[in-house]
Amino acid sequence: MTPLHQLFATGTKAVNGWCAIPSPITAEIMARQGFDLMTIDLQHGLIDYQSALTMLQVMQPLPAPVMARVPWNEPGIIAKTLDAGFAGLICPMINTPDDAKRLMQATRYAPLGARSFGPTRANLVHGANYAQTANTAVSVFAMIETREALGNLDAILAVEGIDGVYVGPSDLALSMGYQPTLEPTATEVLDAIAEIATRAKAAGRCAGIHTGSPEMIRRMFAQGYDFASLLTDARMFASAIATQLAAVKQTSVETVKGY
Amino acid sequence: MTPLHQLFATGTKAVNGWCAIPSPITAEIMARQGFDLMTIDLQHGLIDYQSALTMLQVMQPLPAPVMARVPWNEPGIIAKTLDAGFAGLICPMINTPDDAKRLMQATRYAPLGARSFGPTRANLVHGANYAQTANTAVSVFAMIETREALGNLDAILAVEGIDGVYVGPSDLALSMGYQPTLEPTATEVLDAIAEIATRAKAAGRCAGIHTGSPEMIRRMFAQGYDFASLLTDARMFASAIATQLAAVKQTSVETVKGY
Amino acid sequence: MTPLHQLFATGTKAVNGWCAIPSPITAEIMARQGFDLMTIDLQHGLIDYQSALTMLQVMQPLPAPVMARVPWNEPGIIAKTLDAGFAGLICPMINTPDDAKRLMQATRYAPLGARSFGPTRANLVHGANYAQTANTAVSVFAMIETREALGNLDAILAVEGIDGVYVGPSDLALSMGYQPTLEPTATEVLDAIAEIATRAKAAGRCAGIHTGSPEMIRRMFAQGYDFASLLTDARMFASAIATQLAAVKQTSVETVKGY
Amino acid sequence: MTPLHQLFATGTKAVNGWCAIPSPITAEIMARQGFDLMTIDLQHGLIDYQSALTMLQVMQPLPAPVMARVPWNEPGIIAKTLDAGFAGLICPMINTPDDAKRLMQATRYAPLGARSFGPTRANLVHGANYAQTANTAVSVFAMIETREALGNLDAILAVEGIDGVYVGPSDLALSMGYQPTLEPTATEVLDAIAEIATRAKAAGRCAGIHTGSPEMIRRMFAQGYDFASLLTDARMFASAIATQLAAVKQTSVETVKGY
Amino acid sequence: MTPLHQLFATGTKAVNGWCAIPSPITAEIMARQGFDLMTIDLQHGLIDYQSALTMLQVMQPLPAPVMARVPWNEPGIIAKTLDAGFAGLICPMINTPDDAKRLMQATRYAPLGARSFGPTRANLVHGANYAQTANTAVSVFAMIETREALGNLDAILAVEGIDGVYVGPSDLALSMGYQPTLEPTATEVLDAIAEIATRAKAAGRCAGIHTGSPEMIRRMFAQGYDFASLLTDARMFASAIATQLAAVKQTSVETVKGY
Amino acid sequence: MTPLHQLFATGTKAVNGWCAIPSPITAEIMARQGFDLMTIDLQHGLIDYQSALTMLQVMQPLPAPVMARVPWNEPGIIAKTLDAGFAGLICPMINTPDDAKRLMQATRYAPLGARSFGPTRANLVHGANYAQTANTAVSVFAMIETREALGNLDAILAVEGIDGVYVGPSDLALSMGYQPTLEPTATEVLDAIAEIATRAKAAGRCAGIHTGSPEMIRRMFAQGYDFASLLTDARMFASAIATQLAAVKQTSVETVKGY
């Protein structure tokens, strides 16, 4: 079990701060507000490897573990991200057991997987015995975010080396024929979300989810999710500015723009 | 009269977005929320020339004019900033008429001043006749933020080429013996703030001020200020994150950290 | 039909500025010279995602739409590029209908394709209804640049969600057994280029091409191409410097170095 | 034969400086210490394309040729790296002849391979006839670093366009069931390392290897290796600082942290 | 008394790591080797404000306090540096009491000095009451490095708000007519160095010094210096690489190049 | 005599490439076109110290010496620039002998001047004896660009340690009451330009000038100028793009925008 898995096993519910802005300054401000976990998003976030590395350096000494979402299930970027020293990795679009196995191959050292060895910064921050500890210390989450993935859920959960699942409500809704949104309302989508947590926990895995509001986070925790992410830094920033500006001009707040 | 001066002459009250985060992404998000003016802060902001240049490039094509606050009344950085093509410049700590004259010398072309010619990007964005238009098109604001400056206010306002004043409430309060804050409450400080606007307008100059809240902006507009800045992007960002996180955890909002 | 498609449908011929230099300054200078379209080249250009993002931010508010050429038909970088908010995307080496289908999958939201939802900056600049508009508002061009692609042209053109083709003359010549050049002279290559436009237009698709000179652009427009790119910023820059320096030294201009 | 191949054919043994730190300053310091070759590591190094490009620009005019190790056998990043103008390329995890063929396809122009043409910076630094010279002037090394690759060694060596092999001792040891280390001691691993050089030379190919110490480099040269890399810049830097600090505090030197 | 002052009052001798390389990666490696203090050099280091800010962010959460050496006694850069949140500041070339008073003015809030208020990041990391604590929590060191400064030493030490002195042996030697070196051997220079510590301590101030070797650090501690810096990261890096390369080639180590 | 001075003493006329774009890529393209000298402009160029450092690293190994123009006669930035290892320095607005003496103080080591010692990169590239060679190896040019400077020309030329003058025609024209232009036509300005070269050469100093065209460079060489700069990279780039685009559209070339 990874440290995150152990943490969740005690019943702790973790609020995850989500960084989409490529800036060590906004990353630091985020990381000092009290989140339980932090994630740097290299997929939909406006962030590539080199920016993410610096942001990680800034956040890592602070208490909350820092994870990365990689842009795709591609071994090159997955390896670079892990070597940087992230505590965990979220991989989008794991739709089949084969997807999950390839993710495992890219993230776990032999004999379990085939991750290439060279943990340049990970060694520096996680200790010289990282070769021995990495396979159990780094959390790997498969994103469940399509109807196809739902159909394959138990088989995906059965892949050794995958610590848990992470739900993308927008893509899940879109894949099921609804408008993409971080706060789905369609019963079919809501049922799927509830079921994913149930089955993940039943399989002894962790479960996390992206959300669109503080209220949704609390609902997700009640459904069994171990951790939940709140919007993005960019969207909360835009909302805050729009709200303050509306207060000056005494107009109503405009709909927040941006993902 | 500069375009800003002309704008204010019609009675328009401008809300100024204040950028302290060195990021073209946060700059763009700010600039798309509807501020009337934007300012990039090279003094207390975490921003130097090269970062400010890129941020300016991103914001300039959008409707709101973009100004810079320079770190100090030093000709090297003032000239570089103006050559980048800013629509206006705010200079801290103009405490004496001599300070104001040196500011004017650094910001105005001969025969009025002694600004060195080489408007590399300014020419590109403001047109090939920038040499002829710059002295009247670029706004220059002297910060009035010490007791000494108050004593010299009329003499500072009389310096040709200075378009107006900008009040720093924190430094003004500190200089007068009070705690520094963007929302001063001491009567002596409040009276000084009111008087600065009155005397600036009487001298035919513009007046701007930094504030700590939407409510204070409206009070300042009522006192005659032409434009007012709202906190900083960094502080509003930190507040917003803290507020959302408190909503998840159903705790009260912590005091916002950061200037 | 995308906006570009609609534009071309009126008979407009668009000159495309091509950015290979990783700099928001050169990007801005390019974008202010009057091109009808702009493209940032992440394939052969010296530009990666993070640099391209900033360049896009600088160019997007200006009138010409900005496209990206991605380095490869790989879902990770394609999704990041689209989420940044580009108006169109050019993908190299689409040689088979299967290549084209995978490109479509990566660029179109369900139900047409499988693009993952999270348009962080695209939402900011294209509006909150981007989820509904993206599939028809973003142009996707498949590069036709091998003999194999020529053989599969009609099948590639038939893939729904591919708006048009973009010809790479250097690769096409190389693939057909000739020296790579932006201004091919071999009849076989010239015939292929002419045929691509004809068949693309017959299929109701747009057609663009890279060129090596202003004269070639006019020839390509006459052959039916909707838009054409002129060399690269880097090559035009090198040529210009060499020409000016030769004028000083009164020597003949050296052959321009660089792609 | 590439220039490197020709060099090695004379019996020259080359010491390869290995850059994992993303900085043009450390790159320049490295490159001025007298290495015979330099490599920028985009796989386990903390370096992506844009950083590597600038580092290459700084090092290339100096005497030692500069190679890149790419993060993975993926055509997009391979092409970008070559277009930047590197003198050679090392690709990790070439385990099968098919891996080697795909590497060759991505690195060699037609008719041998299918590398896309557009050598933006390569043309600038290697001359206008790069289209004719690249296939024989750029060295391509396949990493042999798994038990599977050992089994396929002769078939990999037989792929035309692959100039040689590069051994990763850590991954090789890990794949064979031992702890990963740059200085393996298990006989089975040492025998494999010796055999790779022998078979590569027998096939008329070059052979290089990563090492953990100056002494190991000399042993590898004695076994027939043409070039060998010494640790990483990051690890030598950390060791040097720790050693100096221990000398101040008159403590024994701590075990060096970091890959 | 600042925290550093209090620390030194207990007799603690601090080894100071000196960063001249503009890289968050080398900064982090340095900071994790066990120094008691860290300093980022914006004067002779290859580092400007924006780079220093990121390096500070990376190092600050680690145990050793981080100071900055500013490029000059200029209020603009001094204020920006302090607002970034450094624990201390070293200012070069304080040769007269007037220099020291201007340094104090720029670094201390009213009523003691005239530092402008706006501690954007300092507030974030040092707490919301930074306005009250900064004058006693931030250490300010005046560099004593010329014959003129020696003559004015007691007067400089008497300026309130200056916490101590920092000796630059190279400049001191050069100013006294000797070759500049971090390890002076001229008796006159050595005597001056000894005297500076004695008089600083007599005045109740701290004393630090730059050195050229671990041995010199121990001598300086014995003479009463509270903290001492060891060469630079750049010079130790170059030495380490040269030493390792010489070990490979079994040649003697070349003289280390670089300051 | 500096190397540049010695070069000019033989009658060599040097064409100086002028970099205003903050990019190592454009810098490298410029530096490979055959200029005799290169200058990075930190004053009116869009370039600060950190960008200039990287550009210098890229250009320095190439044949042409690289100089910097600093933003102002301020010791902090002058010292940083010299420590980076530039071969020469151009300082704007040297209007009085006192300005020239302060420039000399900041650029020359004791006993001549008071430059602070710490040539971090200069040592690396110019050799370990830089302390001994710098005062005679680094060229320092005072800009003569105001009517006041003309009046003080002989006294400025008499300051030991100033190697020569550099004329800024735009500022000179502006200061004399004419429109600023790199190609002045007013007789009074032209006479002043001619006289500066004559008096500089009579005093045994070098003379350089900025120009607006290849033709003007040849005229300036005929008047005795040792070196001359051609426009800026930015302006030549903009002109080239505009010219090519006009050729496509068969319109006349627009007036080039930008300094």
Ligand SMILES: [Mg+2]
């Ligand atoms: Mg998703």
Ligand SMILES: [Mg+2]
């Ligand atoms: Mg203030």
Ligand SMILES: [Mg+2]
């Ligand atoms: Mg192509």
Ligand SMILES: [Mg+2]
């Ligand atoms: Mg390996």
Ligand SMILES: [Mg+2]
């Ligand atoms: Mg010194």
Ligand SMILES: [Mg+2]
């Ligand atoms: Mg000038």
